Amino acid sequence: MFEKVLVVEDFDLMNSGIEAALYELSIRVVDSIAYCDEAFLKIKEASLKGEPYHLIISDLSFQNGGPPQKLKCGEDFIKKIRYDFPDLKIIIFSIEDALHRIQYLYNNLKIQGYVWKNRNGLQELKKAVHSIFTSDEFYVSPDLNMTIHPRKALEITDFDVFLILNLSKGFPQEEISKKLKQNGIKPSSISVVEKRLKFLKGHFNAKNPTHLVSIAKDLGVI
Numbered sequence: 001m002f003e004k005v006l007v008v009e010d011f012d013l014m015n016s017g018i019e020a021a022l023y024e025l026s027i028r029v030v031d032s033i034a035y036c037d038e039a040f041l042k043i044k045e046a047s048l049k050g051e052p053y054h055l056i057i058s059d060l061s062f063q064n065g066g067p068p069q070k071l072k073c074g075e076d077f078i079k080k081i082r083y084d085f086p087d088l089k090i091i092i093f094s095i096e097d098a099l100h101r102i103q104y105l106y107n108n109l110k111i112q113g114y115v116w117k118n119r120n121g122l123q124e125l126k127k128a129v130h131s132i133f134t135s136d137e138f139y140v141s142p143d144l145n146m147t148i149h150p151r152k153a154l155e156i157t158d159f160d161v162f163l164i165l166n167l168s169k170g171f172p173q174e175e176i177s178k179k180l181k182q183n184g185i186k187p188s189s190i191s192v193v194e195k196r197l198k199f200l201k202g203h204f205n206a207k208n209p210t211h212l213v214s215i216a217k218d219l220g221v222i
Helices: 012-023 036-048 074-084 099-109 121-134 142-148 158-168 173-182 190-203 209-218
Strands: 004-008 029-033 055-058 089-094 113-116
Touching: 004 012, 004 036, 012 029, 012 121, 029 036, 036 055, 036 074, 055 074, 055 121, 074 089, 074 099, 089 121, 099 113, 099 209, 113 121, 113 142, 158 173, 158 190, 158 209, 173 190, 190 209
Parallel strands: 004 029, 004 055, 055 089, 089 113
Antiparallel strands: none
16 A cells, blocks of 8 residues: 555645545555645655655645645646656545546546545545555546546547637638538538537537637647
8 A cells, every 4th residue: 555645635624534534544654735835845855855755635626815826726736746756646636527627637647546525535535545556547436437537538530620620710610511521521511510519518518619629629639
């Protein structure tokens, strides 16, 4: 089992629950901290002393109210870790359940696990820690598994990329349909373009076409 874990969480009550859950797994050292800047300095200091952390458990959202932070959210914190400590294992423990956000964290920031902070969150967190210690498989809470597990993620086709790319350039659906025909791509009707874009917006939980383009960029689709 991991010997040294750092928990980055700004709610004391939740911090206590996480610590208790980790100690039940016989983890020798569990440290907690409420601010991302201080957490990163703690990781760096531990590494310089030759006593590195083996796992980081972090929330994504942090309350503003303490000292000003350069790393203002969990995502900024993880990006910084990945730049300086690319092999450090990371579990996100968050109430957020947006498909595109989780896929982005997995695909771009290479997190090892994502646990949904719900009523079963602490039990799932223990399972995640054990799973990540014993395997290289990405762990995600079962309540989210059917929709965001990378192996079950939607396969984006060249047709989808063409649609979203032209959408990003400001072309309306009628123009995209014409471009499909000009490039000899079938199907190319306006109704097909409309239905596929509607499906993609639903799959990625996009609120509108602009949001869909933004999500696609975040995921590296375009």
